[in-house]
Amino acid sequence: MSNLIAIGSDHAGFEYKQMLGQWLRDNGYEVRDFGTHSLDSVDYPDFVHPLASAITSGELQRGILVCGSANGVCITANKHQGIRAAIAWEEELATLARQHNDANIICIPARFISEETARGIVSQFLNTAFEGGRHQTRVNKISC
Numbered sequence: 778m779s780n781l782i783a784i785g786s787d788h789a790g791f792e793y794k795q796m797l798g799q800w801l802r803d804n805g806y807e808v809r810d811f812g813t814h815s816l817d818s819v820d821y822p823d824f825v826h827p828l829a830s831a832i833t834s835g836e837l838q839r840g841i842l843v844c845g846s847a848n849g850v851c852i853t854a855n856k857h858q859g860i861r862a863a864i865a866w867e868e869e870l871a872t873l874a875r876q877h878n879d880a881n882i883i884c885i886p887a888r889f890i891s892e893e894t895a896r897g898i899v900s901q902f903l904n905t906a907f908e909g910g911r912h913q914t915r916v917n918k919i920s921c
Contacts, residue, residue: 782903783840785811785828786887787821787850790843793887793895797841800896806903809837822853829857832881840882841899847886854882858920866890871898875905877912 782801786794791813798808811828813819821844831837842850847864854862862882863874866889874880883902885895907913 779838780805781807781809781837783809783811783828783831783837784843785824785840785850786813786843787824787845788813788816788818789845790850790885790887791816793843793885793892794841796892797843797885797895797899801899821849825850825853826857829854829860829862829882833857833859838881839903841885841902842882843885843887843895845886845888847884851882851884854884861916861919865898865902867894868897868901871901872905875902876908877915879907879912879916 784794784798798810801808812824825842828840832840842854844850851862851864854860860882861878861880862884863878863880864884865871865874866886871883885898
């Protein structure tokens with residue numbers, strides 16, 4: 778897997794995005810930040826679409842999106858063909874999203890989890906392999 782990770786958020790996820798971005802850099806990752814860049818109110822699709830497009834184009838392999846509930850960013854990202862975005866509020870969900878669904882974007886609900894949990898989710902997302910096999914057959918059936 779590439780060491781380059783995409784990250785993006787809206788205003789509700791800004792502080793966690795900043796924290797996760799620094800944590801990733803401290804752990805040897807290169808981070809491409811798609812914004813937002815402040816706590817000012819913004820529309821999350823303005824940041825999600827460019828991040829998801831970078832993954833569907835093959836420019837980047839995986840991304841992290843953060844907003845208050847993770848619902849808006851997840852719904853928006855999944856509008857892109859080839860994106861498999863998953864919401865995780867605990868580490869096991871991130872692990873299963875990778876193992877069973879080959880998730881390429883993890884969506885984090887900043888208002889509902891601790892910073893420690895967010896770091897654990899990202900760690901599992903980045904360090905868990907897709908199992909393939911019977912799961913590949915299912916993943917192949919996702920796209921319309």
